[in-house]
C-alpha cells in the first residue's frame with residue numbers, strides 16, 4: 274500500500290518505519306523542517322532503541338521517505354495516518370488544532386479514495402468530527418475516517434509495533450475494517466490481536482487504558498505515603514497485593530509519580546471529557562491529584578531528610594520520564610528539579626540519553642553532566658529518578674567518596690525514588706538510604722524492589 278504519515282514524532286516515526294518494514298511504501302511528513310532535514314540525512318531526532326537501524330534499512334530499500342512540504346507525491350495514498358500531538362489545553366482537554374489542520378491538508382491533497390487513520394490520542398467523537406469536516410470540504414474523493422489508537426511504550430516502541438498486545442480499530446464500514454485487517458495481518462501471525470469496534474469506543478479504549486494504568490500507579494503511590502506514615506513497607510504490600518491473580522503484579526511500583534507525554538495529559542483529558550458530558554470522572558481526577566501530591570511528597574522527603582535543601586547541592590540521576598528514552602515531557606525529574614530550585618537548592622543532573630533535553634529545558638538554571646559520577650562531586654544527596662540499567666548497580670564506595678557528608682556529620686544521603694537499590698548494600702557502603710514507602714527498620718535483609 275501507499276501510505277502517508279503526518280507527524281514524525283515518537284508515534285509517527287515508529288509507525289511509519291514499522292509499516293515500511295512490512296513492505297509498504299511510506300512517506301512521513303512533519304511541519305518541523307529541522308526534524309525532516311535530520312531524517313532525510315539518516316539522523317534520528319529522538320532516542321528509541323532499534324529505530325535507527327530499522328529506519329536506515331527501509332530508507333535504503335526505497336520504501337521510507339520524508340518530506341516537510343506538501344507535493345504531488347501526497348495525492349494518491351491508500352491511507353493517511355494522523356500521528357500529530359494532542360497536548361492539553363487550558364482546561365486539560367486535548368487540543369485538536371494539529372489534528373484538524375492535518376485533516377484539512379488531507380482533504381486538499383487526496384486525489385483518490387482513501388482511509389484517514391487517526392493514531393493520535395483524541396477525545397471520543399473526534400473521528401466523527403473529522404468525518405463531518407471532510408464531508409464539508411471541497412475534497413473530490415471519498416475519505417473514510419478510522420480510529421486506530423496507538424499503544425506503544427517509549428523505549429520499547431519498535432518491539433511494541435511488531436508484537437502489539439492488541440491493535441484496536443474503530444471503523445464504520447466493512448471496507449475500512451477489511452483494509453486495516455489486511456494492513457495489520459502480518460502482526461497477527463502468532464494469534465489474533467485485533468479488537469474491531471466503532472470509532473467512539475476505540476477512542477475511549479485508549480483513554481480508559483492509560484487512565485487505568487495511571488490509577489494503579491497513583492494508588493500504590495498513596496500506599497507508599499501511608500507506609501511512611503505507619504511504618505509499613507511498600508515492597509511487602511506490593512508483593513502481597515500483586516499475588517492476587519485478579520490484580521496482577523504489573524504497574525504496582527511506587528515511585529516519584531507518573532510522567533511522560535501520555536498519562537498526565539490523557540488522565541486529565543478523560544476527566545475533561547467527563548465534565549463535557551456531565552459524567553463525573555472521580556477516579557481519574559483522584560489519580561491525577563494523587564500524582565501531583567506524590568511530586569510534592571518527594572520534594573518534602575528530600576527537604577526533610579536533608580534538614581532543608583536551601584544552599585545545598587543535589588544530584589539527580591535520571592531526567593527522562595522512564596528508561597530507554599530521551600523524552601522528558603512531564604518527567605518527575607522536571608517537577609523535582611523545579612521544586613528544589615524554588616527551595617534554594619543547586620541541582621546537578623545526569624541521564625544516559627535525556628541530558629541535552631533537560632539542559633535545554635532549564636536553560637542554565639541547573640547543570641547537566643556527561644558522566645554519572647561527575648554529577649556527584651560536591652553534592653549533599655543523590656536522588657535516583659529514572660531506573661536506567663546503568664544506575665542499577667553503582668559503585669557505592671565511589672558514590673560515597675564523591676558526595677558530601679550530611680547535616681551533623683551524618684553519612685551522605687541517597688534517595689532511591691524508584692526503590693531499585695538494596696538498602697542494606699547502600700548502608701554497608703556508609704551511606705544513608707531513603708526509599709519511597711520503604712520501612713528502614715526492615716532494610717537489613719530485604720532485596721531491592723525490582
Ligand code: NAD
Pocket residue numbers: 279280281282283284285302303304305308356357358359371374375392393394395423424425426427534535
Ligand atoms: P510528538 O510531539 O513526539 O510528535 C508530534 C509531531 O507532529 C511533531 O514532530 C510535530 O512537529 C508534528 N506536527 C504537528 N503539527 C503537524 C502538522 N500539522 N502536520 C504534520 N506534522 C505536525 O508526539 P507523539 O509522542 O508522537 O504523540 C503523537 C500522538 O500519539 C499524541 O496524540 C499522543 O498522545 C499519542 N501517543 C503517544 C505515545 C507516546 O508514547 N509518545 C503513545 C501512544 C499515543
